[in-house]
Amino acid sequence: MKIRIDQQEIDVNPGETILEAARQNGINIPTLCYHEAFGGQGMCRMCMVEVKTAHSTNLVASCTYPINEVIEVHTSTPVIEKARRTIIALLYRTAPQSEFMKKLYQEYKCVENQLEINENERCILCRLCVRACEEIGSSAISAILRGTEKRISTPFDEASTVCIGCAACANICPTGAIELSQTPAGRTIWNRTFAVVTCQRCGQAFATREQLDYIAQHTGIKGSESKLCDDCRKKNLAAQIEQYAQ
């Protein structure tokens, strides 16, 4: 099926989202809550585009809009740009210290407003951490409460019993909102401290005990392989290949 995005004619598979189709064709649409590993969530609304069908013209979130008919898409109009700028201005307040939001604030030329800024706020609620935890970790965190009280946490804000301390959430967070401290004594995340396992080769702390157990349970990878950090495992593999080659 052929559709047009910003005057460019592109070939798409029915059911594909506008965002996916655009990205595959090198057309950029801004996003905050989208990640190619998880698909569209429709939360930040930055990916809004204008869609013309045979019957109507609408503004839609391109990350969740499936293409099922011939459409014409505009990824940027004055109305859309203004809305994006307002969203950034509002979200900036939720993570004013982060380089990520500071940069967007400038990029969108947000004008200063009279709203108070609380420097302690850190989370833009894109929920990428929740998705990462579902996919990589153990669904230990979620968006709790509702309305303007909404935030990310473990159930009842207590130290999670299912968390494996993999830190996938902290790693994916664009604004550094998730507190993670790592010392030789252990890794602390979501109110819980995990014993860390050090790499048998380089001595780096690279994972938590719970994480390795979880991997062992779900993949069956055990033994010495799991006692090496990613780097050393690769080096190890390279060395083995070299040996065979000789």
Next chain:
Amino acid sequence: MQPAINDDKRMILVCCGTGCLANGSMEVYRALQEQLATTEVQVETYTKSTGCNGWCEKGPLVKIMPDDITYCRVTAKDIPEIAAKTLQNGELINRLLYRDPKTKQRVKSHHEIDFYKKQHKVALRNIGEIDPASIEDYIQRDGYKALGKVLEMTPLQVIDEIIKSGLRGRGGGGFPTGQKWKACAAVDASTRYIICNGDEGDPGAFMDRSIMEGDPHTVIEGMIICAHAIGASSGFIYVRDEYSLAVKNLGIAINDARTRGYLGPQILGSQLSFDIEIVRGGGAFVCGEETALMASIEGNVGEPRDKYIYPTEKGLWGQPTIINNVETWANVPVIMNGGAPAFAAIGTEGSKGTKVFSLVGKVINTGLVEVPMGTTLREIIYGIGGGIPGGRKFKAVQTGGPSGGCIPADMLDLQVDFDNLTKAGSMMGSGGLIVMDEHTCMVEIARYYVNFLAGESCGKCAPCREGLKAMLEILTGICKGEGSEADLDFLREIGETMQIASLCALGKTAPNPVLSTLNYFRDEYLSHINEHHCPAGVCRDLTRFYIDVEPCTGCGLCAKNCPMDAISGDRKEPHVIDQDKCIQCGECRNQCKFDAVKAR
């Protein structure tokens, strides 16, 4: 089996809607039954507990038929007198009759009162007339007749009839019901679901509760008709958790319908098999939004999703689903019984039939009113509602619930229908009508609704969550006299972004209270900002109350009611307010009969 209402028997109907129950109507009902067991009355007399008459403020209501007498605010203590005078001698008890505030006359029957006379009951046709727990009562009034007729028709004919009637969804969106059914029936699938949306999260609205409590079979019949039209085998009624009487009455009705063969396998000997289950709601206002509601039935968090694929294609558990509002369902049997043209003869070009409104606020008669679409706001507020109490001036009416807009006095002749309300910057919503008088501050009203919505939004999408948070901060500032004119531009910018960018209709409509008051009452915002003055005398930081010596008679009512003991003065001499003690609650102004308390 309960006998029907006819002439050779007397029927006493006691309103047992939630409002009247709260005022003790069950005691009245019991006292009446006990009394009748011991008193000799000439005519055979039966009692019936009915659903809500929509006039809760005057309840408990007792209606005596066929004499057509309506007694208001009846207590158990009045029962012996009613039996002795009215039932035995046909004598009226003046004290219990409604007193028309305009003519000061007592009125014998509710049918003579403007509040009822000017209404046109379609969705509420049976409420207050039948015992909701009696399927015979419903059948007596043409109940399940439409179903019998529909089963002789093809599904397409049924859908066609609904399309021709012009019925639009009463849950807020106003989507054409027939088109929705048609789209759902056209999807290729083996399983389809039907949902009745009885979440009614709109504070102050109770039309859906009244229907579910007072006439549960009409909802059930509507759903069965749809099941035949689209080919569904199971349905759900999603009822707001607090509505225990609705759950009870719906439960009884579903059981009775099953016993009679209206629900279950091979309904009335046809090929149609359909059954209904009651689901209790999740609590938040946003759970009434259809995709959030379906998520909630599925056991997930009640958050909406984008509807680029309609529920008619992929709804509950991914199957084609029809979701309609309680009042929408209540209209379906009427359309199928009387035919589409009769229904379409009521209303306006784009909005057919009637709409039930919940009329509350600063208006003399409050309660549920059902009027043809296209009735003017003036007719509803003044004709039916009786105008503004205390001789005060009308200021605005908010329509459509918490995210509706406020419509000013010069638009009172607006004919209420889906399209006109949207054009006026408000909406039909579920049919809330909140009347405001000159003592209402429009900035504070906007702040109040934004505050409500900030807590009731799901918080999933950024424009709604962050927009409401920012609007609330700005409006709170203006109410304290800390605003600037630039704030007003920013409010508009945030509002417009929420309207186009929010995920669901909550966020898209949430700016209405703000944008409509900015449009129609901008002066009031400017007074707060530039003069640090709240013209209505509501915002405490910007208000000082004082007593005007001219009209003050020194009656002392204000001093007696002041919670801070801030008012003093000799009897029959003008009183004064001690500004150091005053907390600007405005109680003195509310109490003063001589309009002597002024705000500055």
